[in-house]
Amino acid sequence: MENLLVFIATRYIYIMTIILVMIGLYALIAKKNLVKKVIGLNIFQTAIFLFYISFSDVDGGTAPIYLPDGVSATYVNPLPHVLILTAIVVGLAITAVALAIVVRIYEEYQVTDEDGLQEVMKRQ
Amino acid sequence: MNAVISQLPPLLIVIPLLGALAALLLGKWNRAFAYPISLAMIGFQFAVSLVLMESVMDGDVIHYYLGGWPPPLGIELVIDSFNSFVLVVILALALLTAVWAHKGADLDIVPEKKVSFFVVFQLLITGLCGMAVTGDLFNLYVFLEISSIAAYTLVAAGRNPRSLIAGFNYLILGSIAAGFIVIGIGYLYIATGTLNMGELAVMLPAHYGQTTVYAAFLFMMIGFSIKVAFFPLHLWLPDAYTEAPAAVTILIATATSKVTAYAMLRVIFSVFTLQYVTDSFPVTELILIIAAIAIIAGAVLAIAQDNLKRMLAYSSISQMGYIMFALGVANQAALAGGILHIMAHAVMKGCLFMVAGMIIYRTGFTAIRQLSGLSRRMPVACAAFAIAGASMIGVPPTIGFMSKYYLVLGAVEAGEYLAAAVLLAGSLLAAVYIWQVIEVMYFGDIHDEDLGGGLEAPASMMVPVIILAASCLLLGIFVELPLEVVGPAAAMLLGGG
Numbered sequence: 001m002e003n004l005l006v007f008i009a010t011r012y013i014y015i016m017t018i019i020l021v022m023i024g025l026y027a028l029i030a031k032k033n034l035v036k037k038v039i040g041l042n043i044f045q046t047a048i049f050l051f052y053i054s055f056s057d058v059d060g061g062t063a064p065i066y067l068p069d070g071v072s073a074t075y076v077n078p079l080p081h082v083l084i085l086t087a088i089v090v091g092l093a094i095t096a097v098a099l100a101i102v103v104r105i106y107e108e109y110q111v112t113d114e115d116g117l118q119e120v121m122k123r124q
Numbered sequence: 125m126n127a128v129i130s131q132l133p134p135l136l137i138v139i140p141l142l143g144a145l146a147a148l149l150l151g152k153w154n155r156a157f158a159y160p161i162s163l164a165m166i167g168f169q170f171a172v173s174l175v176l177m178e179s180v181m182d183g184d185v186i187h188y189y190l191g192g193w194p195p196p197l198g199i200e201l202v203i204d205s206f207n208s209f210v211l212v213v214i215l216a217l218a219l220l221t222a223v224w225a226h227k228g229a230d231l232d233i234v235p236e237k238k239v240s241f242f243v244v245f246q247l248l249i250t251g252l253c254g255m256a257v258t259g260d261l262f263n264l265y266v267f268l269e270i271s272s273i274a275a276y277t278l279v280a281a282g283r284n285p286r287s288l289i290a291g292f293n294y295l296i297l298g299s300i301a302a303g304f305i306v307i308g309i310g311y312l313y314i315a316t317g318t319l320n321m322g323e324l325a326v327m328l329p330a331h332y333g334q335t336t337v338y339a340a341f342l343f344m345m346i347g348f349s350i351k352v353a354f355f356p357l358h359l360w361l362p363d364a365y366t367e368a369p370a371a372v373t374i375l376i377a378t379a380t381s382k383v384t385a386y387a388m389l390r391v392i393f394s395v396f397t398l399q400y401v402t403d404s405f406p407v408t409e410l411i412l413i414i415a416a417i418a419i420i421a422g423a424v425l426a427i428a429q430d431n432l433k434r435m436l437a438y439s440s441i442s443q444m445g446y447i448m449f450a451l452g453v454a455n456q457a458a459l460a461g462g463i464l465h466i467m468a469h470a471v472m473k474g475c476l477f478m479v480a481g482m483i484i485y486r487t488g489f490t491a492i493r494q495l496s497g498l499s500r501r502m503p504v505a506c507a508a509f510a511i512a513g514a515s516m517i518g519v520p521p522t523i524g525f526m527s528k529y530y531l532v533l534g535a536v537e538a539g540e541y542l543a544a545a546v547l548l549a550g551s552l553l554a555a556v557y558i559w560q561v562i563e564v565m566y567f568g569d570i571h572d573e574d575l576g577g578g579l580e581a582p583a584s585m586m587v588p589v590i591i592l593a594a595s596c597l598l599l600g601i602f603v604e605l606p607l608e609v610v611g612p613a614a615a616m617l618l619g620g621g
Contacts, residue, residue, distance in 0.1 A: 028296055041299055048306050055314055080313070083262050087306060090269045094299050097273055101280050101292045108285035117289060 013054040020047030032114045034105065038098045045091040049084045056080035129179045133188045133201040133257050136172050136211075140165040140250045144243050151239030158239040159226060162246045166222050169253060170215040177208040181609060187259070195260070195320040202259035202322070206463070206613035209606075210386045211256050213467045214379040217474050218249045220588035221378070224478055225371035227582050231485050232282040232369035241281060241369075248274035248375065252383045261309050261319045261395070264387060265302065268351070271383070272298050275376055279368040290363035297350055297360040304347035311340035312395075324395045332400055341396055345407070348388040352381055354448055355418030358441045365437035370481030373433065377440055377477055378470040385447050385466060393617040398454055412452030416546040418445030423553035427560070430491050432480045435557055436473065439516065442550060443469045449531060449547065458534020459614035460607065465527035467606060468515065471599065472524055475512035475592035479505050482581040482589070492561055496568030502580050506565045508593035513558035515596040518551045523600040 008015065024047055027040025061076035106112050109120045143165035151158030180186060186203040189195070222245070233241045251271030258264050276298065280291025313319055315336045316327040331337050346357070353361040365373050392401060402408055422442025429435035447469070450462020482505050483489055483498065499506040515524035528547060535544035580586065599606060 025300070028300060034292065037296060041296065044300070044303055048303055048310070051307065052310055055310065079319075080310075086262075086266055090266065090273075090302075093273050094269070094276075094295065097276055098292065098295050101276075101288055101295065104280070105285075105288045105292065108288060 014051070017047050017051040017054065020044075020050065023047075034102045034112050034114070035099075038095060038102065041098065042091065042095060045087070045094075049087060049091075052080040052084045052087075126179070129175060130186055130188065132172050132176060133186060133203055134190060136169055136176075136257060137250055137254050140169055140246060140253070143168075144246045144250065147246065148239065148243045151243070155235070155239055158242045162242040163219075163222050163226075165246055166215065166219050166249055169249065170212075170219045173208065173211040173215045173253075176203050177205075177212050177609065180205055180208050183612060196318045196323055199263050200259040200320060200322075201257045203257060204613075204616065205609050206616060207256045207386065207390070209463070209609045209613055210383065210466065211253065213470050214252055214256070214382055215249070217378040217470050218252075218375060220474065220591060221371060221374045221478075224374065224481070224585050224588045226584045228371045228478075228481055228485060228585055229369070231481065232284065232287075232371075234283065237281065241278070244274050244277050244281075245371075245375070247271075248278060249379065252379055255383050255387055259321050261312065261321060261324070261391075263319075264391075265305055265309060268305070268384070268387065269302055271380060272302065272351075275372075275380055278372040279364050279376070281372070282367065282369040284367060286363075287367040287369070290360075290367040294360045294364045297357075301347045301350035304343045304350075308340045308342075308344035308347060311336050311343065315340065321390070321395050325397060328396065328400070332404065338404065341401075341404075341407075344391055345388075348384065348391065351384045352388060352444055352448075353441055354444055355414065355421055355441055358418075358422075358444075361441060362434055362437045365440065366431060366434040370477070370484060374474055374477045374481065377436075378474040381440065381444065382466050382470050385444070389451065389462075389617065392451065398618060402454070408452050408454055411448055412540065412543055415445045415448040415452050416543055418442065418448065419546060419550035420553065423550055423557065426557040427553065429557075430493065432483070432490060432492050432495070432561065433477070435492065435561070436476050436480060439554065439557060440469075440473060442554070443473070443516075446528070446531060446547070446550070449543070450534070453531075453534045453538050453540060453543070454618070455534050455538050456611075456614055456618060457530050457537055459617060460610050461527050461530025461532075461534055463610045463613055464523075464530060464603075464606060467599070467610075468523040468527040471592055471595050472512040472515040472522075475508055475589055475596065476516070478585070478589045478592065479509040479512070482585055485585070486581055492564055494571075495561065495564050497565070497570035498568075499566045500570065504580055504586060505589065506562075508589045509565070510562055511593040512596050513562060515600070516558055517555045521600045522596050523603070524596070526600050526603045 020043060024040050024044025027043065028037055031037050031040060056077040058074055058076050061074045064075040064078045067073060102112060109117060111117055111120060143161055147158045147161040180203055188201040190199045229238060229241060248271050251267050251274060254267030255264055255271060258267060276291050276295040279294055280288050312324060315331045315334055316324055318324055318327060350357045365377060419442050422438050422445060426435050426438035426442060429438060446465050447462050450458045489495055515522035518525045518528040528551060532544045532547050535547065
């Protein structure tokens with residue numbers, strides 16, 4: 001029991017990421033509204049970004065900037081941050097494309113949810 | 125090695141990226157500029173890939189450090205016999221598709237959108253080239269996403285509003301897959317502290333027992349399985365292939381799916397190494413079983429389809445099973461067969477989808493039963509369909525026969541007789557779904573007389589189809605030619621290179 005508490009107290013950030021990933025996946029799978037699916041996708045991707053940022057952190061670490069001679073400090077690994085900057089751009093592009101497709105679907109069918117789409121399909 | 129050749133890998137990506145921008149800007153000024161620029165860029169990439177393959181054929185490996193930073197600090201581009209072969213195959217197909225699309229794009233793309241269509245088309249191919257040449261895992265993810273975003277856009281770009289829904293579903297599943305791949309890459313980075321593929325292969329053995337590495341492997345396997353539409357994670361594929369514009373279907377069915385399969389093989393063999401995969405869990409046996417189910421299920425579903433493009437899409441799921449089958453057996457002959465099948469499937473499926481597109485272009489027919497007596501109206505196109513179809517079934521001396529021959533040989537060598545029987549059963553089922561089309565085309569009566577005869581498609585569509593149909597035969601007869609590259613590539617993968 002104590003081990004579990006220690007685990008939760010020290011690793012809670014990873015548990016939060018897992019919960020966020022699950023919320024995102026749930027929205028992607030279960031939500032009927034296409035815009036909500038896009039929001040779910042964003043939550044899913046943000047959870048992954050948080051995962052990268054949190055595993056790169058070091059206790060008491062600081063930004064990796066050159067210090068004057070004689071001063072030393074623990075640095076946080078900057079590489080995951082840089083990777084996530086790239087991944088954020090990728091996520092932005094995906095969101096933009098997804099929303100553009102939703103807008104086009106709305107223009108064509110006047111609906112933005114899956115049930116409505118199926119009805120329109122049946123009527124055609 | 126020649127100093128010029130060693131500088132080519134980054135140019136393969138950079139110049140076409142700039143070319144895409146140029147095509148967009150000049151295309152805004154005058155619409156006629158976009159297509160020639162795109163075509164020239166793809167032609168340039170194809171020429172570069174040929175030069176690269178020629179220079180690595182004797183076992184050399186080209187390493188290029190971007191910005192002069194050696195790994196692990198910098199990103200590295202690597203050209204070896206495996207990825208140079210994949211590059212040549214996909215760029216040859218991309219070039220033929222681009223030629224085909226000159227007229228074929230009119231079918232689904234409104235004239236005002238043609239500039240952006242060809243720009244995104246070229247971005248997709250550039251993303252695929254990047255995936256093939258990179259030696260860095262995160263870089264692989266970025267290029268995978270460049271090509272995927274371009275693919276989502278292109279699938280949804282058609283005149284037919286249903287393509288929007290297919291594109292949206294493809295986007296959702298593709299993004300989940302990409303997310304899983306990034307999580308897997310993150311775990312590998314936690315375990316080793318590097319993202320360079322060569323370095324990972326060296327450092328991972330010390331961490332083989334860790335749960336982190338297991339998790340990384342499983343996340344990446346699932347992610348890539350969705351991206352290559354490996355049964356039962358194929359749900360986005362039939363709609364995307366059926367509803368997408370004809371030229372896009374050809375490109376994603378040949379180039380995109382093949383490069384993603386390449387990336388999967390590269391991650392499994394070059395990063396994790398075969399020994400880890402077989403020692404740590406019974407995953408190769410599992411892949412073999414699922415691949416066998418995929419081969420049969422895809423073919424059975426294909427038989428049940430009435431829409432020609434949808435039938436070919438389900439056939440793609442079945443054929444992807446053949447490539448995964450090579451991974452499941454994982455010995456020299458089977459892997460050579462699998463890599464050969466990457467090329468064989470690209471060539472024959474490209475040809476079949478091109479003929480399907482030409483039929484829609486000339487007649488508007490999408491259902492198989494409408495094709496009745498078509499061979500009298502489009503004799504050359506139907507002959508090409510028959511040749512590529514024979515290759516799909518695996519009739520000697522076509523290339524489809526040779527790749528399946530090596531797969532069966534590998535399965536028998538490994539003692540997997542049941543699996544070898546499944547391969548043959550898959551070929552029989554392929555004979556059923558290909559034959560039902562050929563029967564209607566050649567032995568059916570012409571129903572609607574007012575359509576007239578002589579419906580052969582324009583030359584710019586015909587030439588790529590004839591080239592592909594001829595290569596189905598010629599590559600099968602002169603199979604030593606591709607095997608010269610494929611054999612060493614398979615040996616290199618098994619050696620963990």
